[in-house]
Amino acid sequence: MSIILDPAAQDLLFREARTANTFTDEPVTDEQVRAIYDLAKYGPTAFNQSPLRITLVRSAEARERLVRHMAEGNRPKTATAPLVAILSADNEFHEELPYLFPRFPAAKDAVFSERRVREGAASMNAALQAAYFIIGIRAAGLAAGPMTGADLEGIRKEFMDDDHTPLMVVNIGRPGPDAWSPRAPRLAYDQVVTTV
């Protein structure tokens, strides 16, 4: 047995977990989001840069503004999910580096003085953290519905400033009726892994 993680946990996080397309109307509380963040925040990033930022879309008015920027096929679920979160990368993450990476506080200027370098690092590392957040949602017994089918630049203009780059929108809640599409196939090991 190469995997030592409990089989029930494997099912909860990976094997049985699925992207939900419908949700019940049971609310997702701030306490739940706090617990998810407090677990997912430990996932590793380069220089511990932790560039992920999370915008919880809670008001009806903000939800309406968001739905307008979603691809048509994503609108009904984004309109009805108990909670919707916009995940973005903070391109000015380096301001926090002296606190976040005390081993090498000079990294702020020595590595990340250029905006272009920061943007690349922020998108990549925020994507890692988005995956940890999705796993964290599942660890809370909830279903995640991550979506990139949206006018992300429109979402940026609507909800954030120039220093942030939205990566995806995530519906969060308990799965409703007919929540799942059939499980799509995965690539075989030999299609993905090569040895040199």
Added chain:
Amino acid sequence: MSIILDPAAQDLLFREARTANTFTDEPVTDEQVRAIYDLAKYGPTAFNQSPLRITLVRSAEARERLVRHMAEGNRPKTATAPLVAILSADNEFHEELPYLFPRFPAAKDAVFSERRVREGAASMNAALQAAYFIIGIRAAGLAAGPMTGADLEGIRKEFMDDDHTPLMVVNIGRPGPDAWSPRAPRLAYDQVVTTV
């Protein structure tokens, strides 16, 4: 209790898990990598595009070529880890889409005909999968040492073709003596999460 995942699993994957800087010489077998892949492959990607590719650097000769492209501070651990994997994004992932996303096989041409669009999607979604892979390594009771401090373009030229973009190098193995730096702080919830 908002998190239903078993506390031991929370520790294994997030709370106690750490980026290892030294390793024992216990080998990491292909069987272990297969088991890690077979778990991590279920993590969600957009259109199930699954662009992550994994290059296992097993031969001494390949290891030497890789080490030369690493940042100086990353060379000793990359030279001595039981297994080193290069994680990359396949920018031609769309060739597999008719198989991977049977609900909308036309996505291959309708969404991903432009290379520039594919590159953005591949990097983002391969980063999500890199995070699932790191979690999978931990689920196997092993430590991961992900690194972006490297000449990634040099690694591309050394090990792959123009269709692949390396994202990071990951050391894999059992932690050795003094494997851990002190745990770096994380951002507080209110620094990361806003509500609209």
